[in-house]
Amino acid sequence: MQQVKAVVARRKGQPVEVATINVPSPGPGEAVVKVQACGVCHTDLHYREGGINDEFPFLLGHEAAGVVEAIGPEVTSVKPGDFVILNWRAVCGRCRACNRGEPWYCFATHNATQKMTLADGPDAGAELSPALGIGAFAEKTLVAAGQCTPVDPLARPAAVGLLGCGVMAGLGAAINTGGATRGKSVAVIGCGGVGVASVAGAALAGASPIIAVDIDANKLAKAQEMGATHLVDSSRVDPVEAIRAIARQAQPGADGADVVIEAVGRPETWQQAFYARDLAGTVVLVGVPTPDMKVPDLPLIDVFGRGGALKSSWYGDCLPSRDFPMLVDLYLQGRLDLDGFVTEEIKLDEVEQAFARMHDGDVLRSVVIF
Structure with missing residues (x-):
């Protein structure tokens, strides 16, 4: 267990805040990722406004790239030190869509089993609901290992992390x-x-x-x-x-x-x-x-x-393991301008202001840099 800083929406419609959270050590099938960059997506604002569900408090952020810090037992798809893009569709490999050869439609995608929790405030100890099962407005986050897609480490995290949601969609x-x-x-x-x-x-x-x-x-x-x-x-x-x-x-x-x-x-x-x-x-x-x-x-x-x-x-009917590495290669070749989607780079405590700029249509993406 370790403690890190993260952006949390404690109550519906209230401004988000930077809080200290507890990140468990990875269990079977899980990984802890040190986040390097995370885009501010409209879905995060939907979470804050209660537009998706009411499972507050939320750990926001999901368009992210970072480095695997630790893995749990039974994980073979990634290893510590891998540069990865996080995705919100860890394919199960066993459902009816996967069995018929259409894993991009996987009906049983999964997230980490353990819960990250609040470490401070009046609701310390409360389990966090990570946005799209990721929760990457955080210095480190716990995810299912299948949510980590290794890509070329030469890529710029702020740009390729956006493949985690909106740009890939x-x-x-x-x-x-x-x-x-x-x-x-x-x-x-x-x-x-x-x-x-x-x-x-x-x-x-x-x-x-x-x-x-x-x-x-x-x-x-x-x-x-x-x-x-x-x-x-x-x-x-x-x-x-x-x-x-x-x-x-x-x-x-x-x-x-x-x-x-x-x-x-x-x-x-x-x-x-x-x-x-x-x-x-x-x-x-x-x-x-x-x-x-x-x-x-x-x-x-x-x-x-x-x-x-x-x-x-x-999600653009994507298969992250197939599409992310290909698109990152095209980016590194100069054939796909992912940098063009990054309007501004911000700090963790500037997410609330980024929501306002996004709502006003002033940015394509604000990206939190750690």
């Missing part, structure tokens, strides 16, 4: 879920961190045109930096008609983009995505809706008549 939504490739057109509705990552994924796959849609000029400019060939300000024009016009110019007769990625998580933008895709095209929902949102009232004949596929993307 966007890249994978385009490449894995949407099947973007050469000869296909892609539109991305919503150009926050995940949406811009979807643009980058489409560019990496060779898709063209790549149409970025947002109401914020700064976000559209960032999307252009990451590979968007066309920009649509949906506060000024009808995005559906704009996407159709661009797709038709590239492919005469097209009735929309081949792949449309909705990265907002709202019914109205999902409906735009539905009507902005070409016949037999694919819609990918990667934006996270709230529990009260409903699928728009669509004529069933439109669903039937347009064909294609309506998909949701879980």
